[in-house]
Amino acid sequence: MKVALFGLGYVGCVSAGCFARAGHDVYGVDVNPVKVEILRSGKSPIVEKDVGELIAAAVEAGRLHATTSASEAVHATQVSLICVGTPSHPNGSLDLRYIYRVAEEIGAALRHRDAYHVVVIRSTVMPGTAAEVARILETQTGRKQGEGFGVVVNPEFLREGSAVSDFVEPPFTLLGGEHERALDVVAQLYADVDAPIVRAETRVAEMVKYANNVYHAAKITFANEVGNVCKALGIDSHKVMEIFCMDEKLNVSAAYLKPGFAFGGSCLPKDLRALTFRAKDLDIPVPMLESLIASNALQIRRVVDQLLRWKARKLGFLGLSFKGGTDDLRESPIVEVVETMIGKGYDVRIYDANVSLARLFGANKEYIEKEIPHIERLMCKTMDEVLEHADVIVIGNRSSEFAAALGRLRPEQRALDLVRLLDEPPESERYEGICW
Numbered sequence: 297m298k299v300a301l302f303g304l305g306y307v308g309c310v311s312a313g314c315f316a317r318a319g320h321d322v323y324g325v326d327v328n329p330v331k332v333e334i335l336r337s338g339k340s341p342i343v344e345k346d347v348g349e350l351i352a353a354a355v356e357a358g359r360l361h362a363t364t365s366a367s368e369a370v371h372a373t374q375v376s377l378i379c380v381g382t383p384s385h386p387n388g389s390l391d392l393r394y395i396y397r398v399a400e401e402i403g404a405a406l407r408h409r410d411a412y413h414v415v416v417i418r419s420t421v422m423p424g425t426a427a428e429v430a431r432i433l434e435t436q437t438g439r440k441q442g443e444g445f446g447v448v449v450n451p452e453f454l455r456e457g458s459a460v461s462d463f464v465e466p467p468f469t470l471l472g473g474e475h476e477r478a479l480d481v482v483a484q485l486y487a488d489v490d491a492p493i494v495r496a497e498t499r500v501a502e503m504v505k506y507a508n509n510v511y512h513a514a515k516i517t518f519a520n521e522v523g524n525v526c527k528a529l530g531i532d533s534h535k536v537m538e539i540f541c542m543d544e545k546l547n548v549s550a551a552y553l554k555p556g557f558a559f560g561g562s563c564l565p566k567d568l569r570a571l572t573f574r575a576k577d578l579d580i581p582v583p584m585l586e587s588l589i590a591s592n593a594l595q596i597r598r599v600v601d602q603l604l605r606w607k608a609r610k611l612g613f614l615g616l617s618f619k620g621g622t623d624d625l626r627e628s629p630i631v632e633v634v635e636t637m638i639g640k641g642y643d644v645r646i647y648d649a650n651v652s653l654a655r656l657f658g659a660n661k662e663y664i665e666k667e668i669p670h671i672e673r674l675m676c677k678t679m680d681e682v683l684e685h686a687d688v689i690v691i692g693n694r695s696s697e698f699a700a701a702l703g704r705l706r707p708e709q710r711a712l713d714l715v716r717l718l719d720e721p722p723e724s725e726r727y728e729g730i731c732w
Contacts, residue, residue, distance in 0.1 A: 613689075
């Protein structure tokens with residue numbers, strides 16, 4: 297396949313070398329004539345392990361070319377990859393002028409070309425950028441996306457120092473777009489890469505890169521803050537994290553990485569407070585760890601705010617314990633929501649079979665009787681009672697019996713699901729998720 301690659305910076309050079317090695321004809325495009333001349337001479341404009349050798353071999357084999365002319369590159373190829381930089385403005389927002397400038401150049405070149413062309417965004421961009429690129433191309437070409445051209449988001453996940461191995465041995469290749477023809481074309485570029493190709497909606501693909509990088513930053517900060525406390529206590533922080541990482545069921549896994557409601561229970565809030573207090577006692581700043589409690593409180597507030605916006609006075613809560621399958625109410629965030637709504641005069645009913653048993657003989661019997669007796673009086677014996685009473689149903693935990701409730705809503709009832717009870721939530725104005 298013949299590929300135009302816009303931007304001979306880090307991502308562009310790595311991609312050019314790897315695509316050329318895979319047998320594709322690559323036309324590197326850059327406004328900087330110095331970079332173009334360096335590439336033409338068989339050298340790499342960047343310093344990165346293995347890239348120089350790849351570029352030299354590709355130029356010698358006649359599979360890698362370089363030009364300052366966008367029109368020349370577009371007319372010679374079927375696919376254009378945008379790999380230009382997206383630097384920050386002083387306020388933190390992205391400077392997308394280079395993305396849009398390249399889109400205008402590609403569009404102008406396509407205006408007088410009938411062949412179908414795919415424009416691929418490799419640069420890191422915020423959700424909505426691909427839609428703007430498509431709009432620019434439509435304006436320039438006079439054609440609609442899906443007709444004369446397609447737009448695909450294909451984020452790169454390359455680490456400096458190991459970019460070539462990351463390119464050829466990725467955990468997956470992500471393609472975002474709504475037009476299968478365009479996605480099929482780009483998938484051919486990665487035919488020799490032994491990794492699954494994941495297809496997603498455009499905005500999902502744009503967002504994944506940010507989720508990746510922000511999570512990596514959070515992991516580094518987490519490890520550093522734990523390490524700072526360990527050092528102050530004379531503990532080997534690397535040994536602590538070595539053992540921590542041995543848990544691939546919870547610690548290094550997909551566990552807990554499901555957007556939803558606030559954390560609670562007898563362990564997480566208590567232990568987080570204990571560690572941050574000890575850090576403060578040691579004069580060790582841990583701003584990330586301290587922010588977790590505040591962020592958790594905001595998630596609880598989001599639920600309260602949503603219920604207030606709906607203005608329905610009769611509320612039904614399915615699930616009161618912090619987790620399905622347990623009767624544990626200690627620091628259950630849903631209890632805080634219930635208490636807040638009661639305090640604001642709402643008419644509340646609650647059903648949780650496990651908590652009902654706890655009222656009789658469970659370990660939380662004393663807690664229920666002493667700490668939340670006002671809530672105990674609102675407990676219903678059956679889910680039907682709650683469904684019959686409420687204008688809004690709040691799903692508080694993942695007890696399996698609650699799934700049926702979503703299919704039994706009356707036409708005038710709403711549901712607020714805090715746990716994404718269904719893998720495929722209903723598309724309805726009467727259903728709302730807390731962060732999806």
